[in-house]
Amino acid sequence: MRVLITGVAGFLGSHLADRFLADGHDVVGMDNFVTGSPDNIAHLTGHQRFAFFEHNVTNFIYVAGPLDGVLHFASPASPRDYLELPIQTLKVGSLGTHKALGLAKAKGARFLLASTSEVYGDPLVHPQPEAYWGNVNPVGPRGVYDEAKRFAEAITMAYHRYHGLDTRIVRIFNTYGPRMRPHDGRVVSNFIVQALKGEPITVYGEGAQTRSFCYVDDLVDGIVRLFLRGGNEPTNVGNPREFTVLELAKIVIRLTGSRSQIVREPLPEDDPKVRQPDIARARAQLGWEAKVPLEEGLARTIEYFRGKPA
Numbered sequence: 417m418r419v420l421i422t423g424v425a426g427f428l429g430s431h432l433a434d435r436f437l438a439d440g441h442d443v444v445g446m447d448n449f450v451t452g453s454p455d456n457i458a459h460l461t462g463h464q465r466f467a468f469f470e471h472n473v474t475n476f477i478y479v480a481g482p483l484d485g486v487l488h489f490a491s492p493a494s495p496r497d498y499l500e501l502p503i504q505t506l507k508v509g510s511l512g513t514h515k516a517l518g519l520a521k522a523k524g525a526r527f528l529l530a531s532t533s534e535v536y537g538d539p540l541v542h543p544q545p546e547a548y549w550g551n552v553n554p555v556g557p558r559g560v561y562d563e564a565k566r567f568a569e570a571i572t573m574a575y576h577r578y579h580g581l582d583t584r585i586v587r588i589f590n591t592y593g594p595r596m597r598p599h600d601g602r603v604v605s606n607f608i609v610q611a612l613k614g615e616p617i618t619v620y621g622e623g624a625q626t627r628s629f630c631y632v633d634d635l636v637d638g639i640v641r642l643f644l645r646g647g648n649e650p651t652n653v654g655n656p657r658e659f660t661v662l663e664l665a666k667i668v669i670r671l672t673g674s675r676s677q678i679v680r681e682p683l684p685e686d687d688p689k690v691r692q693p694d695i696a697r698a699r700a701q702l703g704w705e706a707k708v709p710l711e712e713g714l715a716r717t718i719e720y721f722r723g724k725p726a
């Protein structure tokens with residue numbers, strides 16, 4: 417197989433490229449480095465089955481030769497990034513998805529959209545099954561990301577229904593692991609960086625809001641299964657094991673052996689209070705569930721951050 421991965425220099429895109437290459441496939445990677453880094457794909461330089469093109473996928477995408485798959489991962493993804501890059505986020509979710517779909521259609525390739533649990537917004541149903549339509553504030557600060565992804569899902573289904581394109585939509589829940597950026601504002605990287613520096617660990621509100629954390633290798637395995645043999649309807653992929661943010665802070669402090677204290681700050685606007693995937697569909701259709709326990713995944717992630725200048 418030969419696949420295009422947009423956002424390949426990002427956290428998830430780079431792991432996905434590693435997996436496709438390890439499985440013997442050819443990978444064409446594309447990125448404009450707006451939030452990604454050449455470091456994430458530096459180890460692939462010179463790889464015979466990997467080619468990279470620096471390109472903003474909001475603009476027309478040209479790839480020479482055949483493609484069997486287009487996996488659209490390009491998008492600012494952490495709250496800090498999309499709040500700083502609101503227009504780019506809306507453009508890559510809308511125009512970028514349109515361009516990636518057009519390429520898949522032209523090549524007769526299967527298309528997979530990296531969507532997000534944020535399409536459920538601040539959910540009124542818990543845990544969230546795919547059939548839940550969500551509770552999103554379109555005009556709140558986070559609307560730029562949530563609505564871009566909701567549009568991306570809508571146009572993906574339109575290409576499936578009206579053009580007969582073979583499409584997949586993965587709704588990714590919080591994922592963590594090596595190659596997260598140290599200062600991207602996500603809770604796992606925030607806590608690890610703060611703990612390693614011995615700085616206060618900032619917990620928003622009482623820290624009672626829950627999150628479920630999926631280790632990146634598990635997530636990539638779910639995505640590959642979905643791509644190869646999943647259905648066209650959206651599929652949640654994430655770890656249903658729920659932790660409060662406060663529990664996470666305490667585990668990180670223990671695993672790093674840090675002396676950091678936990679401090680509280682006000683809750684940001686539209687911060688979801690609960691978030692947990694219902695993965696019945698992924699279990700039934702893909703035989704998938706997360707395997708790596710939080711402490712093991714965190715230990716691997718902490719090891720990665722220890723090796724990086726913060």
Ligand SMILES: NC(=O)c1ccc[n+]([C@@H]2O[C@H](COP(=O)([O-])OP(=O)(O)OC[C@H]3O[C@@H](n4cnc5c(N)ncnc54)[C@H](O)[C@@H]3O)[C@@H](O)[C@H]2O)c1
Pocket residue numbers: 422423424425426427428429446447448449450451452453471472473474488489490491492493494508512530531532533587588589590591592
């Ligand atoms: N990490 C998570 O927990 C998570 C959760 C839900 C959804 N997702 C989705 O997965 C995808 C990847 O997320 P990530 O965590 O790897 O984020 P990331 O920021 O590390 O990677 C995104 C990559 O896309 C690139 N990019 C952004 N806009 C682009 C454009 N216009 N043209 C070309 N490249 C562009 C960035 O430079 C970056 O390399 C995103 O679509 C995100 O919405 C991630």
